[in-house]
Amino acid sequence: xxxxxxxxxxxxxxxxxxxxxxxxxxxxxxxxxxxxxxxxxxxxxxxxxxxxxxxxxxxxxxxxxxxxxxxxxxxxxxxxxxxxxxxxxxxxxxxxxxxxxxxxxxxxxxxxxxxxxxxxxxxxxxxxxxxxxxxxxxxxxxxxxxxxxxxxxxxxxxxxxx
Amino acid sequence: xxxxxxxxxxxxxxxxxxxxxxxxxxxxxxxxxxxxxxxxxxxxxxxxxxxxxxxxxxxxxxxxxxxxxxxxxxxxxxxxxxxxxxxxxxxxxxxxxxxxxxxxxxxxxxxxxxxxxxxxxxxxxxxxxxxxxxxxxxxxxxxxxxxxxxxxxxxxxxxxxxxxxxxxxxxxxxxxxxxxxxxxxxxxxxxxxxxxxxxxxxxxxxxxxxxxxxxxxxxxxxxxxxxxxxxxxxxxxxxxxxxxxxxxxxxxxxxxxxxxxxxxxxxxxxxxxxxxxxxxxxxxxxxxxxxxxxxxxx
Numbered sequence: 163x164x165x166x167x168x169x170x171x172x173x174x175x176x177x178x179x180x181x182x183x184x185x186x187x188x189x190x191x192x193x194x195x196x197x198x199x200x201x202x203x204x205x206x207x208x209x210x211x212x213x214x215x216x217x218x219x220x221x222x223x224x225x226x227x228x229x230x231x232x233x234x235x236x237x238x239x240x241x242x243x244x245x246x247x248x249x250x251x252x253x254x255x256x257x258x259x260x261x262x263x264x265x266x267x268x269x270x271x272x273x274x275x276x277x278x279x280x281x282x283x284x285x286x287x288x289x290x291x292x293x294x295x296x297x298x299x300x301x302x303x304x305x306x307x308x309x310x311x312x313x314x315x316x317x318x319x320x321x322x323x324x
Numbered sequence: 325x326x327x328x329x330x331x332x333x334x335x336x337x338x339x340x341x342x343x344x345x346x347x348x349x350x351x352x353x354x355x356x357x358x359x360x361x362x363x364x365x366x367x368x369x370x371x372x373x374x375x376x377x378x379x380x381x382x383x384x385x386x387x388x389x390x391x392x393x394x395x396x397x398x399x400x401x402x403x404x405x406x407x408x409x410x411x412x413x414x415x416x417x418x419x420x421x422x423x424x425x426x427x428x429x430x431x432x433x434x435x436x437x438x439x440x441x442x443x444x445x446x447x448x449x450x451x452x453x454x455x456x457x458x459x460x461x462x463x464x465x466x467x468x469x470x471x472x473x474x475x476x477x478x479x480x481x482x483x484x485x486x487x488x489x490x491x492x493x494x495x496x497x498x499x500x501x502x503x504x505x506x507x508x509x510x511x512x513x514x515x516x517x518x519x520x521x522x523x524x525x526x527x528x529x530x531x532x533x534x535x536x537x538x539x540x541x542x543x544x545x546x547x548x549x550x551x552x553x554x555x556x557x558x559x560x561x562x563x564x565x566x567x568x569x570x571x572x573x574x575x576x577x578x579x580x581x582x583x584x585x586x587x588x589x590x591x592x593x594x595x596x597x598x599x600x601x602x603x604x605x606x607x608x609x610x611x612x613x614x615x616x617x618x619x620x621x622x
Contacts, residue, residue, distance in 0.1 A: 169436070169440065172436060173433070176429055176432045176436070177429070179429065180425065183425045184425060187418065187422065190621055191621070193621075194393070194414065194620070194621040194622075195393065195414060198391065200393060200413055202408075218622055221617060221621050221622060222617065225614060225616075225621075228613045229613055232428070232606055232610045233606075233610065236428060236429075236431075236432050237602075237603055237606045243353050243354075246352035246354060246359070246362065249352075249363075250362050250363070250365075250366055253370075257370075257373050257377075260373065260374075261377060261380070264377045264381040265381060265384050267381055268380065268381030268382060268383070268385040269384045270385075271385035272386060272387065275385070
């Protein structure tokens with residue numbers, strides 16, 4: 163809400179904002195339901211491989227727009243001095259990297275779920291009297307009963323010297 | 325803001341800089357309390373972001389995740405029966421979101437009336453905001469009690485699962501074996517299910533997954549529970565948000581009473597206190613935008 167608005171104008175602006183946010187929310191719910199096959203006539207969308215990515219991107223875009231509207235118009239960030247808005251908003255950019263890094267990490271956990279479970283089920287072994295680290299040897303974790311544990315990226319065994 | 329003190333004259337004369345460093349000027353030309361409210365909200369945003377990113381990382385790590393349209397599809401008083409297929413996916417939570425948006429708008433109106441030094445307007449719109457927030461909390465209480473009491477989801481048990489491959493059920497939800505026909509008992513990969521609980525006992529249905537060998541000992545395979553993290557994340561994150569709403573209601577009520585008593589009118593600063601609590605209240609709405617996105621929409 164810009165400072166030059168009259169009282170009547172700013173009142174109208176607020177209620178238009180209510181309509182905007184409500185409309186975006188309804189559109190979001192419609193898209194979400196449609197992408198999962200709940201809307202008659204749009205049931206083909208459920209099961210199409212690229213639909214979740216397209217709808218997901220749209221939903222995230224709509225939500226970011228709602229967030230922008232709330233911060234700049236309802237919280238009046240637009241009329242604050244630039245220094246204040248920069249010190250508040252710039253730290254949020256750190257979250258971009260946090261999202262990329264942790265989602266990548268989560269994906270990795272998912273891909274290695276079977277391997278991790280295999281490791282968790284390995285029986286505890288008696289500790290060696292001499293550390294293999296001192297010997298410069300190689301620790302080998304043997305897969306059980308011919309099960310393929312090593313996926314070629316060195317998960318099954320690793321060289322202590324490295 | 326017409327009520328802000330204009331400090332521009334201080335930089336004109338030679339002693340202006342000294343006066344600023346003595347505390348004459350306001351950093352970023354806002355009051356101390358309002359500036360600190362913004363920085364508190366920055367830190368709170370990082371807290372919520374940490375929770376939501378943890379949710380995302382765990383969700384990405386699971387082979388399947390409960391479909392929100394399946395989990396959140398009931399309404400109070402059995403009203404979902406008036407919807408096609410007796411389910412109302414996401415309807416209740418859409419109403420909750422709408423209530424919170426409306427309460428955010430009434431808060432903006434309260435701040436606007438404060439700028440005009442209109443005491444009765446401030447009190448009226450703040451009380452409407454309290455009403456909206458309380459309605460939201462009531463809705464959340466129903467949603468939780470439905471999930472806990474009716475569907476038996478807990479912090480450590482998640483009865484909502486998703487099939488990873490095609491197959492068919494051997495018995496229905498009451499443990500009664502199906503006849504020879506396979507009609508109505510087939511499921512496909514990606515289908516959702518919920519494990520029911522009767523008389524304190526979980527009743528996972530017996531099933532056969534296509535392309536899998538039957539178990540050697542003859543015992544049939546049964547439905548497995550969904551990702552354990554789902555319940556814990558849901559109750560923790562929506563609970564943390566609900567606690568913010570509750571704190572907001574307490575603060576709003578106090579500020580509304582103070583406004584009604586004329587305390588802020590005497591300050592002649594355009595009800596800046598109302599503006600500060602308004603910032604907090606909008607932030608609660610802002611967080612809900614993202615909670616709504618990740619738990620219900622995606």
